Amino acid sequence: MSSASTDVLARDRIQVPEHPLWPALDDARKQALKERIKALLDAQDAVLVAHYYVDGDLQALAEETGGYVADSLEMARFGAESDAKTLVVCGVRFMGETAKILNPEKRVLMPSLQATCSLDEGCPADAFSAFCDAHPERTVVVYANTSAQVKARSDWVVTSSIALPIVEHLHARGEKVLWAPDKHLGRYVQRMTGADMLLWDGACVVHEEFKGFALDRLRRLHPDAAVLVHPESPDEIVDQADVVGSTTQLIRAVTDMPNREFIIATDEGIFWKMHQLAPGKKLIAAPTAGEGATCESCAHCPWMAMNALQNLEQVLLRGDQEILIDEDVRRRAVAPIQRMLDFAREHGIGARRNSD
Numbered sequence: 001m002s003s004a005s006t007d008v009l010a011r012d013r014i015q016v017p018e019h020p021l022w023p024a025l026d027d028a029r030k031q032a033l034k035e036r037i038k039a040l041l042d043a044q045d046a047v048l049v050a051h052y053y054v055d056g057d058l059q060a061l062a063e064e065t066g067g068y069v070a071d072s073l074e075m076a077r078f079g080a081e082s083d084a085k086t087l088v089v090c091g092v093r094f095m096g097e098t099a100k101i102l103n104p105e106k107r108v109l110m111p112s113l114q115a116t117c118s119l120d121e122g123c124p125a126d127a128f129s130a131f132c133d134a135h136p137e138r139t140v141v142v143y144a145n146t147s148a149q150v151k152a153r154s155d156w157v158v159t160s161s162i163a164l165p166i167v168e169h170l171h172a173r174g175e176k177v178l179w180a181p182d183k184h185l186g187r188y189v190q191r192m193t194g195a196d197m198l199l200w201d202g203a204c205v206v207h208e209e210f211k212g213f214a215l216d217r218l219r220r221l222h223p224d225a226a227v228l229v230h231p232e233s234p235d236e237i238v239d240q241a242d243v244v245g246s247t248t249q250l251i252r253a254v255t256d257m258p259n260r261e262f263i264i265a266t267d268e269g270i271f272w273k274m275h276q277l278a279p280g281k282k283l284i285a286a287p288t289a290g291e292g293a294t295c296e297s298c299a300h301c302p303w304m305a306m307n308a309l310q311n312l313e314q315v316l317l318r319g320d321q322e323i324l325i326d327e328d329v330r331r332r333a334v335a336p337i338q339r340m341l342d343f344a345r346e347h348g349i350g351a352r353r354n355s356d
């Protein structure tokens, strides 16, 4: 395995926003707001598609209104299967773009188009394209957390649910992989598959903040707890995991494993679904700040936090914050995403919903 030494390395250029401070709503006002949103969804033939990291009120509303709460693979699949005229994607921008790429005839709205992702921001399309041009012999595999332009330059799109089997498949065919943008996920996939992978140097600012030493100490305090880790985390965290997996796979571990306690190394938004499906189990957040350390995101993605009931109502009233994609880019981006969805279907990956 080798790593890309590009000069676009992103960390310095990425502006990590503050977590937005949404005004607190008492129960009555929250209920009234939810009722207004339900009426707007009905009137506009719109459906909510939410990620597990967004606020629990949004996840609950998606479920109450016939929408969907899922990981990024299942969000893509649901959007393509839904009959609704408008998809309202509560998550980050690449999720809205994927929905639009697969459903150009549908209107795709998001509560905020400012909700991006450090992986997407750290992989600008022009620099990425030059990197691909320098390695024409490699199959280009990009993580879903990228822009439509970057996807358009790829051979395959993958999410964390399906990265391992797809790279295994390419490796078995003797293909060398150019991987972008998450170097931690790339390294994990490389270690698990033995594939020849050249890695872009990007990272998730949320998962990068988990601290190996502090996690080790926490594990000693809770010797019966299973450690669940999203593979965007660094090696020192992945190496301590009982289960490494996508958001859906981590939720399934909480419901399916016999343990009563779990240490969770991923965005804390996921706790809402874990508590819902396994109310008796104790969930402990993996530490993001060891001695002397500070955390910027503190296990909650600041871009996911830009989704709230308040701006969801606003986007339904105003119809702004719509995802629009150049048709030429869209046509080139749809093929590698469709390849992933076809692979998932053929191999029976990810079809079971966590609520099933």
Ligand code: 13P
Binding pocket: 070, 071, 072, 073, 145, 159, 160, 161, 204, 232, 245, 246, 247, 248
């Ligand atoms: P999943 O595909 O596992 O839901 O992950 C998406 C993501 O952005 C994790 O940080």
Ligand code: SF4
Binding pocket: 092, 116, 117, 118, 119, 145, 204, 205, 206, 207, 232, 267, 301, 302, 303, 304
């Ligand atoms: Fe991107 Fe990390 Fe936020 Fe996921 S948690 S959307 S990878 S910044």
